[in-house]
Amino acid sequence: MKLHIIPLKPQIQRFPWQMREDKVKRVLQEALKVWSDVTPLTFTEVISQEADIVIDFARYWHGDNLPFDGPGGILAHAFFPRTHREGDIHFDYDESWTVGNELGTDLLQVAAHEFGHVLGLQHSLEPGALMSPFYSFSYPLQLSEDDKKGIQYLYGPRLQASVQIPTETNEIITSAPDSCHTDFDAVSVIRGELFFFKASYAWRIREGRLQAGYPALASRHWRGIPENIGAAYEDKKGNIWFFEGG
Known part of the structure; x- marks a missing residue:
């Protein structure tokens, strides 16, 4: 069976002040991944080329007649396909953007929601769905069945290539x-x-x-994390270190 891939090219124009640029990029990549995991979509960041998705952090009036209102209130907005600004996503620069805690506004969750809009999804009426119109902090980030059915209706399911199963699986946890x-x-x-x-x-x-939904894949929190962690700690600067092996 032929594997059909739908490539899209995102681009980031400006960044929030609370996070390093590399961290913002990792968060946005993870937010895109929840959609590419269940569809043929792929995303590759571009800098100088024409982009399909343009991401920006803006303040108050910013050129689209949909002004932001400072901290709280409107967090972000996105433009649907086949509209005059299709592919644009704007985040309110003045929000307290954070990742993984309830003290600010979680960029991962808001970004995944807005990516859903820019890909063509409306709001969901299902409580707890990622595309619900009401923001609420929830981890791990995952799609509801309604989210999954909606995005697959637009783009189809992800087609899996055949995978060889190793013969020695004594130490491999598959579930x-x-x-x-x-x-x-x-x-x-x-x-x-x-x-x-x-x-x-x-x-x-x-x-x-124990929080609901666990155990869960650690990669939901930390993209690129080793599969077999020997030790982990958070240093005084807030960096999180993972060690693999002895």
């Missing part, structure tokens, strides 16, 4: 470990929360309680 019958490879306090790691999975403990 989520049983929380009650496993040991752990690493444990660390990150952003004030307790994380346990096993192979490519993580458990998240907040205020002494």
